[in-house]
Amino acid sequence: MRSQRPDLTAATWRKSSYSNSDGGQCVEVADGFPGVVPVRDSKRPEGAALVFGAAAWAVFVRDVR
Template sequence: MQRVSCPDLTAAAWRSSSYSNQEGGDCVQVADGFPGLVPVRDSKVPHGSTLALSTSAWTAFVHGVVTG
């Protein structure tokens, strides 16, 4: 696994899944606009740790969730 440094995310626009409930629910949030990376965080702890996944790792994760 390749390690990459996480970009400055202070101005990131985070979004939750369209499957989240109106209150935001317990879900992951992602931020767009970072070429080659998908920043991911826990919606319950928005100022906590953030993962910066490669786009290929994020794609594989989403595929695994969708296909079970």
């Protein structure tokens, strides 16, 4: 069964802490969505966001560190 996509219209987005001031290639994440982590391209904030399960996102972050 597929869950519904969260409403991201009021999301507060934050850039990666590895982002630089030159507007480099970054991702933004939105906090406050239980069980999921919305992610978008900071260069195209009007574009689509991907929504990952919180556990999958935690594994990704752990592995890229």
